[in-house]
Amino acid sequence: MAHMNMVQALNSAMDIMLERDPRVVILGEDVGYFGGVFRCTDGLQRKYGEQRVLDTPIAEGGIVAAAIGMGVNGLKPVAEIQFADYIYPAFDQIVSELARLRYRTAGEFSAPVTIRTPCGGGIRGGQTHSQSPEGVFTHVCGIRVVMPSNPYDAKGLLISSIEDEDPVLFFEPKRLYNGPFDGDPHKPAVPWSTHPKGAVPEGYYKVSLTKAEVVRPGTDVTILAYGTMVHVADAAVRLAKVDAEIIDVRALAPLDTDTLCSSVCKTGRCVIIHEATRYSGFGAELAATVQEECFWHLEAPIMRVTGWDTPYPHAFEWEYFPGPARIAAALARVMEGT
Amino acid sequence: MAQRSRLHVPHPPARPGEKPDFSYLAVSPAGAVARPEVRAPAREIENLGRQMVRVLDDQGRAVGPWNPHLDPEDLQVALRHMLLTRLFDDRMQRMQRQGRISFYMKSTGEEAVSVAQAMALQPGDMLFPSYRNQGLFIVRGLSLVDLMCQCLSNTRDRCRGRQMPIMYHWGAGNIFSISGNLATQFPQAVGWAMAAAIKGEDRLAAAWIGEGASAEADFHHGMTFAAVYQAPVILNIVNNQWAISTFQGFAGGERRTFAEYGPGYGIPGVRVDGNDFLAVYGVTRWAAERARQSGGATLIEHVTYRAGAHSTSDDPSRYRPKEEWAAWPLGDPIARLKQHLISLGEWSQERHAALEKQLEAHVVACWKEAAGFGTLTEGPALDPATMFEDVFHEMPAHLARQREELKRLAQTQPTKGSEAERSLDTHAPAVAKEG
Numbered sequence: 144m145a146h147m148n149m150v151q152a153l154n155s156a157m158d159i160m161l162e163r164d165p166r167v168v169i170l171g172e173d174v175g176y177f178g179g180v181f182r183c184t185d186g187l188q189r190k191y192g193e194q195r196v197l198d199t200p201i202a203e204g205g206i207v208a209a210a211i212g213m214g215v216n217g218l219k220p221v222a223e224i225q226f227a228d229y230i231y232p233a234f235d236q237i238v239s240e241l242a243r244l245r246y247r248t249a250g251e252f253s254a255p256v257t258i259r260t261p262c263g264g265g266i267r268g269g270q271t272h273s274q275s276p277e278g279v280f281t282h283v284c285g286i287r288v289v290m291p292s293n294p295y296d297a298k299g300l301l302i303s304s305i306e307d308e309d310p311v312l313f314f315e316p317k318r319l320y321n322g323p324f325d326g327d328p329h330k331p332a333v334p335w336s337t338h339p340k341g342a343v344p345e346g347y348y349k350v351s352l353t354k355a356e357v358v359r360p361g362t363d364v365t366i367l368a369y370g371t372m373v374h375v376a377d378a379a380v381r382l383a384k385v386d387a388e389i390i391d392v393r394a395l396a397p398l399d400t401d402t403l404c405s406s407v408c409k410t411g412r413c414v415i416i417h418e419a420t421r422y423s424g425f426g427a428e429l430a431a432t433v434q435e436e437c438f439w440h441l442e443a444p445i446m447r448v449t450g451w452d453t454p455y456p457h458a459f460e461w462e463y464f465p466g467p468a469r470i471a472a473a474l475a476r477v478m479e480g481t
Numbered sequence: 482m483a484q485r486s487r488l489h490v491p492h493p494p495a496r497p498g499e500k501p502d503f504s505y506l507a508v509s510p511a512g513a514v515a516r517p518e519v520r521a522p523a524r525e526i527e528n529l530g531r532q533m534v535r536v537l538d539d540q541g542r543a544v545g546p547w548n549p550h551l552d553p554e555d556l557q558v559a560l561r562h563m564l565l566t567r568l569f570d571d572r573m574q575r576m577q578r579q580g581r582i583s584f585y586m587k588s589t590g591e592e593a594v595s596v597a598q599a600m601a602l603q604p605g606d607m608l609f610p611s612y613r614n615q616g617l618f619i620v621r622g623l624s625l626v627d628l629m630c631q632c633l634s635n636t637r638d639r640c641r642g643r644q645m646p647i648m649y650h651w652g653a654g655n656i657f658s659i660s661g662n663l664a665t666q667f668p669q670a671v672g673w674a675m676a677a678a679i680k681g682e683d684r685l686a687a688a689w690i691g692e693g694a695s696a697e698a699d700f701h702h703g704m705t706f707a708a709v710y711q712a713p714v715i716l717n718i719v720n721n722q723w724a725i726s727t728f729q730g731f732a733g734g735e736r737r738t739f740a741e742y743g744p745g746y747g748i749p750g751v752r753v754d755g756n757d758f759l760a761v762y763g764v765t766r767w768a769a770e771r772a773r774q775s776g777g778a779t780l781i782e783h784v785t786y787r788a789g790a791h792s793t794s795d796d797p798s799r800y801r802p803k804e805e806w807a808a809w810p811l812g813d814p815i816a817r818l819k820q821h822l823i824s825l826g827e828w829s830q831e832r833h834a835a836l837e838k839q840l841e842a843h844v845v846a847c848w849k850e851a852a853g854f855g856t857l858t859e860g861p862a863l864d865p866a867t868m869f870e871d872v873f874h875e876m877p878a879h880l881a882r883q884r885e886e887l888k889r890l891a892q893t894q895p896t897k898g899s900e901a902e903r904s905l906d907t908h909a910p911a912v913a914k915e916g
Contacts, residue, residue: 168679194679200709205668205702212672212686215657216607218679220672232698239662240669246871247660249641251652253874285872308874353877397877 146336147343149320152294153183153259156301157221159347161191164219167305170197171206171223171259180225181261181320207233207258211241214254219305227262227314228274241310242285257304261317262290263371263418264450265324265464269457275370275419275450280312281396281428287352288395290314292373293323293340296393299350307352316370316418326375326466355399357406361388364412364477367403367429369393372416372465379470385478387414395425403429404436411442412477416470421449443477491730497798501808505735506784507531508754508810511538512545516763519771523749530740530750533784536759541820547763549601553827559600559758560822563592563815565840566616569625570789572844573632577646577793581856582632584646588613590756590788590806593814594689594719596620597761602687602715602769607677609657609670609688612647613719613787621654625847635855635863641871642863663694667703667716671778674714675706685713685772692739692782693724696732704780708746711777715768716748718780719755721787726800743780755783756814759821784811865891 147155160167169175169184175198178185188196199206203224210220224230230237237258245253264273281288287309291297297315304311318324322333323340335341358373363385368376369392380387388406392398407413413433415426426447433445448465456463494502509532517526536548543550551559570587577585588595595616599608608617618628630637632646640648650658657673660666670688677684690700695718707714718739722729732739743750749771753764761783768779786809790797802808822828855861869876869884876884 168676200705202702202705204698205671205706208665208668208699208702209672209675209706212669212674213676213679214672215669216673216676216680218676235662236665236668236699240660240665244658245874247640247644247648248650248652248658249639249643250871251639251650252658287873397873397879400878 144342145345146341147294147298148322148335148341149291149294149297149315150182152298152343153301153315154185154187155343155345156298156305157184157187158190160302160305161187161195163347166217166219167221168195168197168213168218169221169223170199170210172199172201172225174198174223179223181317183259184223203229203233204236207236207241207256210256210258211236211244211254214256215252219255221257221259221305224258224260226272227260227276228271230260230276237280237286237312238283242283245309246285253308254310255308257301257311257313259301259313259315262314263316263318264455264460265318265328265371267457267460268455270454273455275314275417277314277395278419278423278425281425285310287311287397288314289352289393290316290370290395291393292316292319292370292391293338294335294343295340296350298343299348300352300393302347303349303352306349311352314370318371319374323374324371325378326464327378328461351394353394353397353399355393355402356391357388357402358391359387359389361386362410363387364414364474365390365403365406365410366414366416367392368416369395370418372418375465375467376416376470379467379474382467383471383474385474387474392429398432400432400436404433407433407437408440411440413437413441413445414448414470414473414477415445416448416465418450418465420452421447422452424449443479446473446477448473491728491735493728493730493801495802495805496800497802499802501802501805503808503810506810507533509533509535511535514545514547516546516767519767520774520776521749523744523747526749527744530738530743530752530782533752533754534760534764535754535757536763537757537817537821541817541824543759543821547760547767549759549763549766551759551762553822553825555600556818556822557827559596560815560818560828561836561840562596562600562616562620563758563818564837565844566592566596566619567815568837568840568844569615569619569628572848573629574793576848580858581852582646583857584793585632586612586647586792587789588615590813591719591721591785592616593758593761593818594717594755594783594785597758598687598717598765601762601765603684605655605684606769607655607657607670607673607684607686609666609673609686610659611663611666611689611691611694611719612659612661613691614689615647615649617656618649618651618654621651621656623649623651623654625844626851629848629851630854633851633854633856635851636861637851637854638863641867643868664690664697664699666690667699668706670716671703671706671712671714674712675710678710678713683773685715685769687715687717689717689719691724692718692720692729692732692734693727695739695742704742704746704748707778708748711775713772713775714778715765715772716778716780718782719785720782721785723787723791723797723801725791725795738782740780740782748778748780750780750782752782752784754811755785756811756817758814758818786811
């Protein structure tokens with residue numbers, strides 16, 4: 144077992160898949176010779192050649208469209224969109240084409256494309272390098288949406304995504320690339336080598352694209368979180384001194400409703416956390432699902448703790464970010480009267 | 482007085498009630514444009530984007546270096562495909578008017594583009610059509626019954642009732658799925674061609690869009706990627722002068738040809754008489770040969786005219802003169818190929834009339850067969866529960882639950898007037914954008 148940060152884990156996943164499957168190709172801005180602005184594809188072009196690890200023009204719509212065409216022609220493309228904030232020029236190709244190709248041709252055509260893209264804030268990225276647009280894409284039928292919270296899952300989920308028959312939108316919380324982040328920017332950075340999920344097998348393994356994971360068992364309240372917020376939730380639980388059950392949702396679409404709802408039915412309380420804005424965010428879907436499945440078990444209203452409904456402000460990142468204090472306050476509210 | 486800029490709003494040369502005016506169209510004489518070596522550098526053949534490659538002259542003779550010198554038998558096959566396309570279109574338009582299908586789009590006047598190009602390419606070449614390329618399917622051999630069943634959304638519909646009429650696809654025939662979102666297939670075709678090159682296959686891709694859709698970002702993505710990677714792809718702009726109600730000036734056609742986009746990207750741009758079967762065939766063969774020799778992509782502008790309405794939801798008499806089609810300087814592609822065959826002594830009015838009668842009967846027979854698989858108003862009908870399939874490779878739990886919900890609903894309601902039945906009965910007016 145090696146220790147890897149998330150960048151190394153993602154790199155290892157792509158390395159293994161390029162080695163195992165000649166159909167796998169990587170394409171994106173700066174991913175080739177340079178190895179990616181976050182270094183996720185470092186060394187892969189040197190190892191597998193420039194026919195399989197391609198630098199592309201700066202045209203996200205073209206990158207996804209080309210990946211679709213490659214997928215139709217029997218390849219398994221892994222496209223990188225350099226920041227999730229840049230994904231919108233590819234929106235039509237993802238929503239109208241990639242997600243619906245199998246459906247509209249009754250299974251005759253499909254494109255097994257994986258789109259990797261770094262998301263989330265906390266890196267002084269302002270409104271154009273901090274967004275978490277997962278909820279924009281979970282609304283689209285026909286595409287899987289996943290977001291890992293640690294190196295072990297990142298590698299296993301990416302291998303599963305590349306092997307999957309369906310298109311996958313793979314969000315990488317960039318604040319977690321180098322270490323677990325608990326929401327306090329003033330503490331010294333912690334490396335992944337100190338975290339159990341930083342222990343990553345060197346070889347091939349998969350993590351299910353359809354399963355959430357209980358990362359902290361508890362009895363008082365269920366916290367539904369994913370990506371960076373899994374670690375922030377953990378800090379908040381220590382702060383609030385409640386016995387919370389933390390679930391890493393991981394697979395946002397399709398959703399592992401059973402794991403989520405059996406936990407809430409057990410605890411009777413639910414707090415939902417994401418970094419993205421609240422209004423029509425993915426938390427609304429989670430809250431609605433929990434309400435439908437667990438209504439008669441609920442002891443308190445379902446709470447959401449999210450980014451405010453504003454663009455991500457450069458100067459006020461930490462006032463914007465749903466940190467441990469805000470989550471702890473929500474936990475205290477749902478526990479009121481107990 | 483200070484100088485100010487003024488907004489220029491393009492105007493077509495004639496509106497309803499006015500005399501058609503195609504003086505804006507620069508037409509080269511047949512045979513006048515030189516045919517360069519297929520590996521000529523793009524910047525040395527920029528004239529191809531400004532002139533117009535033509536082979537058939539006004540007397541129906543085939544002249545000049547672009548003449549592909551096809552056997553008369555091949556020309557007769559071509560004429561048959563073009564005529565069948567037109568008769569199929571006419572029949573389907575009538576069926577829409579009778580309420581048997583919800584929507585239709587004819588390719589009348591543009592048949593030479595699809596038929597010549599499908600005949601000029603290899604069966605293994607992958608075609609990424611737009612919505613007025615039904616001739617591609619006809620040449621490649623998908624039966625009219627299959628095309629009709631797609632339009633009928635019936636039990637034999639290859640799309641299983643999921644697409645509007647005319648959004649065909651045919652995997653076995655190497656023809657990609659038609660999208661209602663315009664130009665998306667352009668960069669996809671380039672990606673397909675890139676994959677062919679990566680795999681070292683001797684196959685190329687071809688894609689079509691209208692001149693209107695060349696304004697979409699996807700057109701430019703396709704051109705950029707094709708140029709950068711020298712992808713083996715033929716990129717076609719079918720300039721039929723009209724994008725629903727806006728004339729080609731609204732896509733930038735007033736100050737340059739559409740083929741002239743090519744040299745700006747470093748790709749040869751060839752402007753061809755799109756109603757000249759032989760010219761389209763010859764240019765396509767040139768572009769295909771270039772692609773197969775690692776010469777990369779070619780942009781072809783087919784100058785043609787949309788003789789009919791944009792779709793059955795459109796009424797062109799509200800925005801263009803009725804007489805435009807008759808005044809169109811490049812004529813009717815079927816009439817021109819017919820004239821050529823007659824001038825060769827390989828065809829006659831009698832044979833043409835007989836063929837027309839035979840094909841009409843064939844179309845009617847196909848319609849009867851297709852309607853036997855169901856229409857919008859008569860059974861047999863598809864099972865609505867199939868709508869949950871193919872969203873994902875394997876049906877996820879939430880869709881299985883929704884399918885059960887629909888089935889329960891169908892059981893508790895009488896068949897007539899059920900949710901499913903009502904949704905089949907109400908057809909919102911269907912309008913698609915024109916490229």
